[in-house]
Amino acid sequence: MGFDTIVCVKQVPDTGNITGDAMKPDGTVNRAALPAIFNPEDLHALEAALDLRDRFGGTVTAVTMGPGGACEVLRECLYRGADRVILISDRRAAASDTLATSYILSQAVRKIGRYDLVFCGRQAIDGDTAQVGPQMAEKLGIPQITYYEKLVDLSGQTIRVRRNVGNGWEILEGRLPILVTVVDTANKPRPPAAKRVMRFKRARSVGEVGGQVGKDMPQASDAQKQAQAARLFEAVRAAGMVIEQWDLDDIKADLTWCGMAGSPTKVHRVQSIVLTKEGFTSVPPTAEGVAKMVHELIVDHTLG
Amino acid sequence: MIEPNRKGEVWLFAEQEDGHLSDTSLELCGKARELADTLGVKVGAVLVGWNVRELSYLLIAHGVDNVYYVHDTRLEYYRTQPYARAACQLIARDKPQIVLYGATPIGRDLAPRIASEIRAGLTADCTDLQIGDYTDPKTKKEYCHLLHQIRPAFGGNIIATIVNHDRWPQMATVREGVMRMGEGDPSRSGQILEEKIEFNDFDMAIKLIERHREARKVNLKAARIIVAGGGAVGSKANFKLIHDLAGVLGAAVGASRAAIDSGFIGKEHQVGQTGTTVRPALYIACGISGAIQHRAGMEESAKIVAINWDKDAPIFGVAHYGIVGDINKIIPMMIKSIRERG
């Protein structure tokens, strides 16, 4: 037996550690100034999938959509135990909102073909929308269970899951295939395994190999570069170190559903948060100062 | 795909559990009313459940004109697919121009499923909604009276305004507690329209096996006064200081995430972007730095008192009264002077 799972992961800017130079003077975010990290809840989704495979057998395939640099999170998936990793990368996918993103990811899932479960993190810290998971489920025509916290039972094609709904929990039952979004209380993600790090740190995508050749042989002709890239990538393949890379044509995406054209929501305006320093009543840190403030709050009916 | 319909109503999804409307639903009623008045259209509410017809009157009292009441024994408890089916069918039929949902666990599960099915845009977790215009930067085409969907992004470090001009309805989930809940006017009148929806087996694919709800022990949102403690409190034992001040004021106790992560107090007390958004008459921040994620949840409070020994702490940027000093000295002084006045 065993179950084949697909995990959707995302590389995100570390919005928890935003410093001064992360904001450009025009108020937009300078993504380049922020460290890129593995979206935290996606690590919990990966762990849920790996745990399932450890217990029941099967495979774990990790998929991400992003620029070439997103291969970093796919290598992280390999270090932790993923069997196969796929990068969806295409300039025409830029500026996709959650609806377009969920379409593109669902096309990737269709291309992968056989699967029993799709795991997503509940939400990504750069947008906090929690929309891609449910939208993918709808696009794939399968049920969704959001806020997965615990696997209660899995036998045959029937799954029981406990989900955390904020003011309580519930147990839902459904039949596979199904899409699940995972919250951070679900599990403790395993660290990268040292042996796997040694093995997979040389895993590469076609794009990464091409980029490296371009850097190493700046004087060479395009034909020479291509030949060298092909040679190197063949070596990566022979070693079983491939990060598969698909574009929108590979996943047979309808371009009117992707990128800007496929995104109903448009950003109208972006403002950075500036502290409003209008000034406040400074209260001396003394018994008299505090008493005077309390008195004022009583007089204006804030207290009592 | 649904084309823009300028005559469409402003709708909200009326979330109910166990026969109680969520606070957010009532907050949405007020906002929807305001938007609909600006646009000159009616407010509709989609109410889904079993035996909850009487909730319609509460919705009407809070500003709804038409309640679309979908009832069926199988809808007693929320499940994504049948609720989404009901909403999608009504949206496709009536073409509202705006549909709002609470950014609650249910709203955030339901709204994206609906958005995907009808291929509409959806903006998550809005903190403000306004009617405004938009010029497409490429085509220079102007669009009037669109819904400006305003939300923090990037961990609260920027505020983005999102519009959706070609594929309607314009949909948004709205953060809990940020819109003001009106008083409600029981003399308002409105219509209740009973709707029958056909469900198929796939809609009912997920079964609810067991369900457990905890009454929310702390009701920060309803509190008139909140005393909140931060990382500076230092220990669970020392949090007694915060409880004591709250005690003499009859206030609820809030906390920053640093205080929660350090185990001083439970997560249900967290104020901020990933906690509760509050707007009490008085918010007393004790030893809280005022990180942007914390301020996002409390800066709308009518009065803010900040106590922090660092005169440059960002919390002072939103404070009305600022005390630069040690909380361990200041709080006992406050308790004493409140008791004396009491």
Ligand SMILES: Cc1cc2nc3c(=O)[nH]c(=O)nc-3n(C[C@H](O)[C@H](O)[C@H](O)COP(=O)(O)OP(=O)(O)OC[C@H]3O[C@@H](n4cnc5c(N)ncnc54)[C@H](O)[C@@H]3O)c2cc1C
């Ligand atoms: C995605 C994300 C979401 C987040 N969501 C939230 C959220 O919802 N709510 C939230 O609160 N935070 C949230 N945070 C965390 C937030 O960034 C801050 O880390 C947190 O608010 C800090 O809490 P604090 O100010 O109490 O603690 P600290 O940063 O430890 O600050 C303590 C403050 O107390 C002062 N102080 C110390 N000792 C004393 C004393 N004896 N007397 C007086 N003053 C003293 C210090 O000067 C300092 O200003 C979030 C972060 C991220 C990345």
